[in-house]
Amino acid sequence: MSLDQLTVAPPDGGDLGLGCGLAAWRLAVDGYLRRLRGAWRSAGGEDDDVARLLAGIDPAAPVDPNADEFRAASRTAMTAGRLGVLATSFGLDEAGALTVAAAWWADTDPQFGVALGCCHDDGARRYPTAALLRLLLAGFDLPAPVEHTDADPLIHGGVLAPAPGPHAPLRLTTAARRHLAGTAPIACADLPDSGGGTDPLVAGLSRAIRGGGTVLLRGPGARAVALAAVLHAGRTPVEADSVAECRFLARVCAAVPVMSAEDLVSSGWRPADGALLAHGPHGAGGTPDTYTVDLPATPLEARVAAWRTAFARHGLPPGAADGLAARYRFGPADIADTLRRAFTRARVEGHPPGPDDVWHAARHRPGHDLARVATPVQPVFTLDDLVLPAETRQQLDELVSHVQLAHQVLERWGFRAVLPRGQGVVALLHGPPGTGKTMAAEAVANALGQDLYRVELSAVVSKYIGETEKNLALAFEEAERAGAVLLFDECDSLFGKRTEQRDAHDRWANLEVNYLLQRVETFAGLAILATNKRTALDEAFLRRLRFTIRFDPPDPQLREQLWRRAFPRDVPTRGVDPAALAGAELAGGHIVQAALAAAFLAAASGGPVEPAHLDRAMRREYEKLGKSWIGGGHG
Structure with missing residues (x-):
């Protein structure tokens, strides 16, 4: 050319x-x-x-x-x-x-x-x-x-x-x-309907934004408050792909980046870069130039009023407003987003929107990071599925009532004033393996209509100093935000007794336990601790427990009930006598495993489940327990 x-x-x-x-x-x-x-x-x-x-x-x-x-x-x-x-x-x-x-x-x-x-x-x-x-x-x-x-x-x-x-x-x-190109920056998703109105906190934050400050908001609903403050200041809240692009938007487009506290710490943000709002849980750290604001908890009556107003605006019956306000610490922006999701679900399923849609939307609303340190467990059992002594079942029913009626007793009856700490419910389920502790945790979550998350030790415990406490803080904070039940299975590994300080390892291990003692006392949700070793727990934890529920091995009458429920309706059986099988001293978990093993043996032989299959299966369960099986349904 x-x-x-x-x-x-x-x-x-x-x-x-x-x-x-x-x-x-x-x-x-x-x-x-x-x-x-x-x-x-x-x-x-x-x-x-x-x-x-x-x-x-x-x-x-x-x-x-x-x-x-x-x-x-x-x-x-x-x-x-x-x-x-x-x-x-x-x-x-x-x-x-x-x-x-x-x-x-x-x-x-x-x-x-x-x-x-x-x-x-x-x-x-x-x-x-x-x-x-x-x-x-x-x-x-x-x-x-x-x-x-x-x-x-x-x-x-x-x-x-x-x-x-x-x-x-x-x-x-x-x-x-x-x-x-003259195109406006892309605003954050899930913007609130307004810029916070006359909320003094939002107005104060908007002044800080116009002054170019860096502010870290800590507590439930921090991101929603940050978005409202940016809108109140007349700016566009943005979440760019990189920190460098955040600097560009802040300096050139008069936009305000909104990022997590974790991203703020690694960003290297300086006052000259412009205004920035970060959000995170209580205890999250910032940079030396960060002004930190801990958000106060919204009073229950204010949450109830916000839910009732939103229900009235959308023509929904107000009956569920009190329960939603007690369960979820949502602000106005969170409530509006929840209702949008509820109406979308109703349209997709082809029915008029109702309170059930709102409950579903609240439970499944995104915005929490609990999955980073815990695994969701889909509760499939109900309280009626449990085969337990009457006293144990009564304690589980009381546990459910303490969560469901917390707003009435603490707020309306005034117990919050005399109970500044320990307003959440912490329950210890202890007993031998296979007695139904984890199953009971699922049933409680199911009865409450709350999600259940099992805290994963591999994701929480870290060899680096301070990281374990940071991960635990995330678990508790996000559980409060999500309205979820926290399950600490085999909790003695985390809540074990403090030891005499002989070296730095003992010191840091004790600090982790000390942190847990403090955080459990300020936790506002439901935490269930399950262990086979109650005596391994630090004594200070026992004082902070609302419930201590013992799961004993079942007696013969309960074992007979467990055997009658062990085989699903479609399983063919011949000559199986639950009353005779109840003579074997097995816990519920072992009974289920024996029934499953017998079913596989029967399927391999091409016939129904018979006593011979059960005899072989129960022999193996006894071997797991280190016992000798003499057959005939008696150990």
Whole structure:
């Protein structure tokens, strides 16, 4: 392609800065290609190809005849239009502003990309690089950087994507591209309907935002409060793909990044970067420049009023409002989002929306990180599925009542004033293996209509100092936010007795137990601890327990009931006598395992379950327990 055939689109009529940037680059490309052509034509001799090749290396760059026109265009580019706003925000010089213009035109004008490919002498490289831009600007005595490192304002400020080395493509970030195109930044999802109204906390936060501060909100509903404060300040809350793009949006677009406390700590955010709101659980850390606000708990009556108002607005019966307010510490934005999800579910399922849809939406509302440290357990058992002594069943019923009626006793009857701590319910289920402790935890969660999460020790316990406490804090905080039941299975590994401090390991282990003692006392939800070793627990925990429920091995009458329930209705049996089987001293879990093993033996033989199959299965269960099986249903 000859130089005379090369054309470039006219300057952008929509933005003076970008248009002048293109005009400057047309002159620069023109001068560079003409210098190359002049160097190639002057090369001659026997080795003409070699001479042409060498002549193209760093061709002499005298002052370009169009230098005055070029400098006028470049100076206008760095001060006018959206490009000028960007250049002013980051203090860019002419070369910096032109670099941004080159990246813009390479993305938006294919013909400009062709021109850059000619400059590279490689049609596939239709993008600017630091090395090429230095050559193009050399004829105008305008120095440009050899490369753009991560510390460069263009990279650090989120204008250009990271470009390692002088030959890496210079690409605009999504945030910068949208700004130069005149497109508003993308706001966060799940924005509240309003900017917080006359809420004093929201109004105070909005003043901090306008002053450019960095604020960390800690507590349930912190993200919703952050979004409301940004809207109240007249700004756009954003969640960009990278911290660098957050800096760009804060400095150029007057948007306010909203990020988690964990991301804030690793972001390296400085006051000069602009306003920022972070959110996290109580105890989350920030940066030295962060102003931290611990959100107060919303009083129950205020939550009830908010739910009732929302129900009335949508024509729903108010009966469920009190229960929802007691269970979930939702603010107005959370309530509005929950109702939107409830109505969507009702439309999908083809029925009028009702309280059940709202309960379902509240339980499954996203926004908590509990799955990072706990595994969800789908409760399939009910309290009526349990085969327990009357006293144990009565205690489980009382446990359910303590959770369901907490709002009445604590709030309306005034017990919260005399019970500043321990307002949540912590229950210990202890007893030998197989006696139904985990099954009972599922049944309690089912009766309450709450999700059950089993805390995973592998995700919580860490060898690094302080990490275990941090993970436990996340578990408790997110359980309160999600209205979920926490299950600590084999809890003696976490809640074990403190030891005498002989070395640093003992000290840090004791600190973990001390933290748990404090956090259990301030936990506002339901935590169920299950263990086979009650005596291994620290005595200080026992004082903080609302319930201590012992699960004893079943007596013969209960074992007979368990055997009658062990085989599903469709399992064929012959000669199986639950009363005779009840003579074997097995707990419920072992009875289920023996029934399952006998069913597989029967299926393999092609017939129904018979006493011979059960005899073999029960022998194996006894071997697991280290006992001798003498057969005949008696051990």
